[in-house]
Amino acid sequence: MRIGELAARAGTTTRTLRYYESRGLLTARRGGNGYRTYDEDDLKLLRQIRTLQDFGFDLEETRPFVECLRAGHPEGDSCPASLVVYRRKLGELDTLIEQLTSVRAQVAAQLTRAEAAAPGGPEPKCELGGHG
Amino acid sequence: MRIGELAARAGTTTRTLRYYESRGLLTARRGGNGYRTYDEDDLKLLRQIRTLQDFGFDLEETRPFVECLRAGHPEGDSCPASLVVYRRKLGELDTLIEQLTSVRAQVAAQLTRAEAAAPGGPEPKCELGGHG
């Protein structure tokens, strides 16, 4: 198949595929007219990249998975190098979630304080008795 | 005080202060020699910006806080517009944390699956009996 069809089947754009190629991921054969030609394996490889990208992996972080598939392994994460990336990512995610949770708490505290200090009353969430 | 001192006292750089000025935050008076001159109020304003930046707020999102302080309010979040930003940010943080938590779980699942499928054994976390 050609680049347009591959892009469509992977839910991305031709520009993206050429970019991946420029980065050394996703190589392509060429037809007699110079057009790029791909097969089902390329689709599988591309879907591996896209899945990881959706997870927030950098393009470089997908490289071990790509090389693993190219080496003939059944899955992109069938190789130790891929597992290393998984574990590192888990650590990064934990750290990030922790930081964001902390920030969330601080912002919430600021909001509560600011609302309490606001003129016109602190916008009560529940009205204890009274309904007017 | 001049720009270098203000930057130092706020733990940032002169380049950053000029950038804030170019964005319309943090205005400055000028001395006879053309140098920017700041006072303690400017420092307070700058610290407000920096705090929000550390929380992950975009520069644009700090504008209501800045305008609130400029209007003479005691705190940057003494104005309704600032509270709106707080609430929106809380929502964004909740969404983001939720997404990251979901991704974390998916990555963890992939790692577990890949480890189980790996040749050479699934790297057991604990050894039940046997120690050699």
Added chain:
DNA sequence: TCTTGCCTTGACGTCGGCGTCAAGGCTTAC
């Protein structure tokens, strides 16, 4: 043959928050 729609390479644009360099002016210490 002409249009339409794919494809090619090349190259500049985007976004945010600055970093960094250039070229020069003011002030103070020595």
Added chain:
DNA sequence: GTAAGCCTTGACGCCGACGTCAAGGCAAGA
């Protein structure tokens, strides 16, 4: 006077993952 250390404006660089435009080639249908 001159070197050091502050300041000024202007402008290009950076990062990542592409978007978008330009100029042109190839293929297929009417």
